[in-house]
Amino acid sequence: MPFFKELYIFCHTFIGIKSPNTPMPLYEIISIIGFIVGTILHIVLSVLIGQRRHKKRSEFIFQFLVISVAMWHLGNTVYLFSSILFDKNLFPVNFIADAISYAGIGLMPSLLLHTAISFLYENGFTIRRSLQKLILIAIYFPVLPFSFVIKKFIRLEESYLVAHSQLVKPFIVWLIVALLISAYISKWLAKNAEEKEEQKFLMAIFWVLITIAVFIGFTVILEGRKIAYIGDYLVLVSMLSSIFPSIVFSYYVYRYNYMEFVLRRSIFYSFLTFVIICLYYFGIKQFSKFMEIKYAIHSKTLEAVFVINLVFWFPTIKEKSQKLFRKILFFRSSDTEYLLNELNHVISTDPLVNITALLENVVFSIKKATSIKTINLVLIKKNRIQIIGDKKNDVIALANLHNIIQFYSSGELVELNRYEVKDAAVISEMRLLEAIFIFPVFVKRRLKGILCMGRAKRGMPIASDNLDQLMIIANEIGSALEKSKIIEEKLFLERKMLENEKLSSLGRLSTSVAHEVKNPLSSIKAIVQAMCEDLEKEHPLQKDLDIIVGEIDRLNKVVNQLLLYAKPSGNMQEHVKIKEVIDSTLVVLNHEARQNNIAILCNISEALPLIYADKAALKEVFFNLIHNAIQATPPNGKISIDADLIPTKHFIQIKVTDTGHGIPQDSLQKIFDPFFTTKQTGTGLGLSVVKKKLEDMHATIHVESNGDGTTFVIDVPFEQMQPQAGIGEDK
Incomplete structure (x- = not known):
């Protein structure tokens, strides 16, 4: 029922039309800037809501509410601008402006209530569907008389509106009721909101709506507009009051991207620039005219002084403003x-x-x-x-x-x-x-x-x-x-080159050792074996000769391991099951473990995926590790062999653990170095060969040791489906 015509006519009457040489009064400047700001703000918000995809029902209704508020501000803006530009009232322009304003203010209370109730339903408040329909009818019922008034207005029956001007107060009562109900719905939503920012926003809306309702009630119902000096300003603030909830909403959009709305900061700065231009035109320019009329000061000169000062202080003002905006609005995004x-x-x-x-x-x-x-x-x-x-x-x-x-x-x-x-x-x-x-x-x-x-x-x-x-x-x-x-790739090539140089040097050394050592050892072994055959079995020298043969065999083994370490690895890789390789290795070593009363516990699942590796080299790796574990474990000890799938890293992890005395901490870093050993009879090449063969399979090994035993941990990549061409690696 926007029988707001009486108040509307009164508002436009106090603005009035001024002479071109008369400066605008303060309330006129405030009114035009306020309505311009309201128009721009609500148009931007309505476009922003319209651009959102997957909108909820409440957001559709909220968009219509924003549009109705934009219509109210737009109609008043058009009316005021036409008065300023043409220095008179233009009937066609004012007719359109009035129609837009009437439509906006008339639908505003109903849309406000509908929006609040829609948000209430979406946040868990449930009532019967039939009751929801009755509430919806009650919300929009006051719009029907308003439609009749608009029809009369379009037919230019101005007398009809004047005759019903006494119904302005009932419309204001309806508007205040809508504001109060929406305010308390916001308070209820705030109590049930989970996010702290949402609670603050809803409580801010609650207090803004309560304040607007009280202010409009005082201005219109209690005749506050008739108070001398401030009555006109009370009416003006009442007309502009719809902008304040939107300012609160915009603040939370800018500061927190509230309700998943996102505005670029450039829009806000453009908006501020426009406000500054308006302040210049309606502030500095009008003040200069006022000073010229009142004190005969040349307005152009005074205006130029203000502009020069504005330009001079602009960098400082800009810097301070940016800091202020960053602190108030953009601290999070900045x-x-x-x-x-x-x-x-x-x-x-x-x-x-x-x-x-x-x-x-x-x-x-x-x-x-x-x-x-x-x-x-x-x-x-x-x-x-x-x-x-x-x-x-x-x-x-x-x-x-x-x-x-x-x-x-x-x-x-x-x-x-x-x-x-x-x-x-x-x-x-x-x-x-x-x-x-x-x-x-x-x-x-x-x-x-x-x-x-x-x-x-x-x-x-x-x-x-x-x-x-x-x-x-x-x-x-x-x-x-x-x-x-x-x-x-560069580091790999450099390491490979260094490794090849070492292996090349070691290969040459191994060949030289093999030639210079193995041949004499073979001759010595043949002579010793011939001496053994010539002597009787019970001869006292037989035992000494057997020791010589054993030492010759040990030296041959060292030389063979040296040649094996220096020998380039072959490429005999195939799909292999870890369990099969370890089981075949244990067949060879179980006898030695039983002789020393050592239990070997193998916990490996058949369901482990295949790995792509050199089966013979893998057997040699596990033979070395398990054999070392047997030698390090005291009688009645145990050796555990476990294998687990690590899907996140795409490898199988094998652990060989013994219950020996462990490896000293200062030796852990050197355990895989060639010729490093803690055994009295060791060559120091076994673990070096193990590491080298695992690296050839793109696997890794490391050792963990304490006083309760030692664990060798091997990570071997397992097979997966091949990727599509063009994804991940180059073809």
Whole structure:
């Protein structure tokens, strides 16, 4: 029932039309700036809501509410501007402006209540559907008389509106009731809200709506508008009061991206620039006219002085304003922007000595900067994936991300937004990673990884400016991976060259030793064996000769191991089962273990995947380790052999543990060095050969030891399905 015409006419009467040479009064300046600000603000908000996809029902109603408020401010803006520009009332312009204003203010109470109740329903408040329909009818019933009034107005029956001017107060009562009910709904929602920022926002709306209701009631119902000097301003504030809830909403949008709305900061600064222009025109210019009329000061000169001072102080004002805005509105986004820029610099300047540590730091830093709950960097290897982040311990195979990888197969540099993706398979894979946004990591237009961003801790989305920064960081990660690969290849080649030089020198030495030592040893052994045959079996020298033969055999063994270590490894790799290799090795060593009363416990599952390795070399590796364990374990001890699948790292881990006295800590670092041994009769080449053969299979070995025994840990990669061409590794 917008019988608001009487108040509306009164408001426009107090504004009036002034002479071009008469400066605008303060309330006129405030009114035009206020309505301009309200118009721009609500148009921006309505466009922002309209751009959102997957809107809820409450958001659709909220959009209509914002549009109705925008119509109220737009109609008043058009009326005031036409009066200023043409120095008179233009009937066609004012007619359209009045119609827009009437429609906006008339629908505003009903839309406000409908919006509040819709949010109430969506937050768990339930009533019968029939009762919901009755409430909806009651909310929009007052609009029906308003429609009749608008019809009369369009037919230019002005007398009809004047005749019903006594119904302004009932409309104001309806508006106040709508404000109070909406306020208490906001308070109820605040009590049930989980997020602290949402609670603050809803309570702020509660107090704003209560204040507006009290203020309008005092101004209109209690005749506060008739108070001398301040009555006009009370009416003006009442007319502009609808802007205050929107300012609160905009504040939370800017500061926290509330309700997943995102506004670029440039829009806000453009808006402020427009306000400053209005302040210049309606402030400085009007003040100069006032000074010219009142004190005969030349207005142009005074205006020029103000402009010069404004230009002079502009850098200081700009700096102070930016600090203030950063502190009040943009502290979170500014800090995020600063931290992401710093992270980008760290990635680009890192020496890339340890790429894994760098990427772990990147994930941690992004999480700290953006307050995201789950962040994962998924690196795509040849036939597997490596996850750095919150889901590093989850079992996720390369095949589980097939559709996401296929999406980026064209090399398109674009982020994936789960709320905008239409492919159900891609959405399912993003949910598996708990990702809302995915940024591709390309190396030479080949997908090498994806940066997955989940939900923020406060439920707020990532700001659009930060999305651009995260895409840049993903590109920097790709560059770092490419540089790291080049560095790794260079270091590998350098190590290989050094190793080849050592092996070449050792090979030459071994050949020389074999020639210079084995031949004389063979001759000595033949002579000793001939002497043994010539002597009687009971001769006292037989025992000494047997010792000589044993020592000759030991020297031959040392020389053979030296030749074996220096010999280049062959390439006889095949698909092998770990359990079969270890079982065949234990067949040979079980007898020696039983003789020393040592129990060997083998806990290896048949279900372990195949590995691709040299079966003979693998047997030699386990023979060396188990045989060493038997020699190190005292009688009545035990040896444990365990194998476990580590799917997150895509290898099988084998442990050989004994219950011996352990290895001294100062010897652990040297245990795999050639010719290093703690045995009196050892050659020091056994574990060196073990390590070398495992490295040829792309496996690793390390030792753990304490006073209760020693454990050798071997990590052997297992076989997976081959990847598709063009993904992960080059063809």
